[in-house]
Amino acid sequence: MRNISSFFRSVVKALAFITVFSLGVTTFAQAQDVKAGEALFKANCTTCHKLNARLVGPALAGVNDRHDAEWLHKWIKNSQAMVQAGDEKAVALFNEYKSVMTPFPTLKDDDITNILAYIKAEGDKKPDAAAGGAGGATGAAAANDNVSSFMLVGLIVVIALAFLVIVVLNRVIRTLEKVILKNKDLKVDDEEEDGKPGKDYAGRLKKLAKNKKLVFFAVLMVGGLLTSLGWKDLWNVGVHTNYQPVQPIKFSHQLHAGVNQIECQYCHSGAFKSKNASIPSANICMNCHKGVTGSEQYGGETSPEIAKIYRALDWDPKTQAYGNNPKPIEWVRIHNLPDFAYFNHSQHVSVAGVKCQTCHGPVETMETVYQYSPLTMKWCVNCHQVTEVNHKDNAYYDQLIAAHDKLKKGEKVTAAMLGGLECGKCHY
Amino acid sequence: MSKIRLLGTLCTAVAFVAMAASCGDNKTESTGWEYARNMYDPIGFNPDQPNPNFKNGLTAQVPPEHTTPVGFVRFEYANTLEGYEKAGVELKNPLIRNAQHLEQGAKLFKAFCFPCHGPEGKGNGPITQDRTLTTSKGSRKLENFPPPPSYSTGNSSRGGAMKDLTDGKIYHTITYGVGLMGSHASQLSPEERWKVVMYVHELQKK
Numbered sequence: 220m221r222n223i224s225s226f227f228r229s230v231v232k233a234l235a236f237i238t239v240f241s242l243g244v245t246t247f248a249q250a251q252d253v254k255a256g257e258a259l260f261k262a263n264c265t266t267c268h269k270l271n272a273r274l275v276g277p278a279l280a281g282v283n284d285r286h287d288a289e290w291l292h293k294w295i296k297n298s299q300a301m302v303q304a305g306d307e308k309a310v311a312l313f314n315e316y317k318s319v320m321t322p323f324p325t326l327k328d329d330d331i332t333n334i335l336a337y338i339k340a341e342g343d344k345k346p347d348a349a350a351g352g353a354g355g356a357t358g359a360a361a362a363n364d365n366v367s368s369f370m371l372v373g374l375i376v377v378i379a380l381a382f383l384v385i386v387v388l389n390r391v392i393r394t395l396e397k398v399i400l401k402n403k404d405l406k407v408d409d410e411e412e413d414g415k416p417g418k419d420y421a422g423r424l425k426k427l428a429k430n431k432k433l434v435f436f437a438v439l440m441v442g443g444l445l446t447s448l449g450w451k452d453l454w455n456v457g458v459h460t461n462y463q464p465v466q467p468i469k470f471s472h473q474l475h476a477g478v479n480q481i482e483c484q485y486c487h488s489g490a491f492k493s494k495n496a497s498i499p500s501a502n503i504c505m506n507c508h509k510g511v512t513g514s515e516q517y518g519g520e521t522s523p524e525i526a527k528i529y530r531a532l533d534w535d536p537k538t539q540a541y542g543n544n545p546k547p548i549e550w551v552r553i554h555n556l557p558d559f560a561y562f563n564h565s566q567h568v569s570v571a572g573v574k575c576q577t578c579h580g581p582v583e584t585m586e587t588v589y590q591y592s593p594l595t596m597k598w599c600v601n602c603h604q605v606t607e608v609n610h611k612d613n614a615y616y617d618q619l620i621a622a623h624d625k626l627k628k629g630e631k632v633t634a635a636m637l638g639g640l641e642c643g644k645c646h647y
Numbered sequence: 648m649s650k651i652r653l654l655g656t657l658c659t660a661v662a663f664v665a666m667a668a669s670c671g672d673n674k675t676e677s678t679g680w681e682y683a684r685n686m687y688d689p690i691g692f693n694p695d696q697p698n699p700n701f702k703n704g705l706t707a708q709v710p711p712e713h714t715t716p717v718g719f720v721r722f723e724y725a726n727t728l729e730g731y732e733k734a735g736v737e738l739k740n741p742l743i744r745n746a747q748h749l750e751q752g753a754k755l756f757k758a759f760c761f762p763c764h765g766p767e768g769k770g771n772g773p774i775t776q777d778r779t780l781t782t783s784k785g786s787r788k789l790e791n792f793p794p795p796p797s798y799s800t801g802n803s804s805r806g807g808a809m810k811d812l813t814d815g816k817i818y819h820t821i822t823y824g825v826g827l828m829g830s831h832a833s834q835l836s837p838e839e840r841w842k843v844v845m846y847v848h849e850l851q852k853k
Binding site: 266267319321323452456458459478480484488495505507549 | 659673674675676677678679680681682686687688689690693694695697704705728757758759761762773774778779780782783787789790792793794795796802803804805806824826827828829830831833834835836
């Protein structure tokens, strides 16, 4: 009996050990799966897939429930072969998303298993992530509150200070009144003569008004002040320096041109080749914002500012398709040169090599753009007086110098040689 | 006492002025005084202005269907896998490969491709990296754009290695976009696209 029970005990011990050990190994292996899967997922899948939203391809959270593992392995390795073979699910997917998924023949079975494990693990986490996002949004709101509360405290401090000043002045007035009352006894005659203090002021004013020199001086001073103020204001008529209108979308140049290091030309591609720097059409926004929705800041929802682009284009992020009711975004023009002055961007940017910041200021640091330069004629002329012309590799100046050489040699130079036959010389 | 009232009003006024002055940052939402505004506004319509003469209210109209604007070069290959493969076989860069074109291609690459593809096309552009935005409202981390495959070591989403992509395939991709990459046809003229293609071939070797 004892033998049997000890044998039984050792068997149980061994079994328990094996179970614990194998459990440990499997959890360890699973952790490995997810981590390796994450790296693979980010390297291979994120270009077209998000976990919780449709992008180029479907949202991947829950994909393990929608299809079995064997099917997924086949699909990831070569989806097009499955479509051509007429697999029902494959054809349905291809028809729905209308794009071919990249074949990944180089991924091993283990790799695919790891990726699927990562998708499963992340997909289950979804509610947590959303809560985190909401937390972030409230955090941002709290920051906003901080700003306004700071202003509120400032306001209260200023009012309290003003009140304090009033109280102190009150005290001073009271003591002064006491002094006056003391003096009253000595100068009763004066009071009888002047009557009430109000009348006293009027009387003094009348006396002062009779002093012609003083009146002349006062009028001169007031006149001078008004003239100088008016002069300054008149010079600024039509000058819009520091003009910072509210735009329909809170687009931050600091974020896009500064932090993201996207060159001005990416959006304002006209600056290098045409008269207008051009305001980008919304399709250029969509080059990035098809994927970038700022949703992690707004608890999984699209950022309200980015949603304005989607509305303007009638783009449905859920189906990733454009509707047929687009409405243009009505940006407010900031830099407005009078129509009687000709200005050409490409001439300044491409030919002269002037940096955008020379005229537009540090736009890459501006949260909201404002007009940096006055854009007055004086401002233009000041720059033109000191800027040296770079005539190297410029056909226009080559032609000009060649014409001068001809003139020096005494050769005939016709108007046509100087571009006199160009259409725009007459028909501009 | 009228004196007290007067002094009180004065103090409050001073306090308000001081507050108003300390709040502003010298920026204004108004254009200020203007004289002869009509001299600022163009007589003709600028392309980005509203226009009551058209039904949809826009000045920049889309050309009528089946017409080709003067100087516009049509791209005859469809935005499909077949079109892509066909362009890959048939299209060749019409520009001569020289230093000047390569230099211009590099400049265009810096402006239009670098934000995602990175300085050498390795798929490590600034918007794919971790970055923090610090504004007056505090600072926050920005979401990373999914990195595109490297020109030299990555695999194309339409099969084959990125380093083996031909003239036509790269041109097709710039024109129509693929996956998360949008069409860059409105930003780059056909000639500029070919300059970029030329430069991308340089990066495929890196």
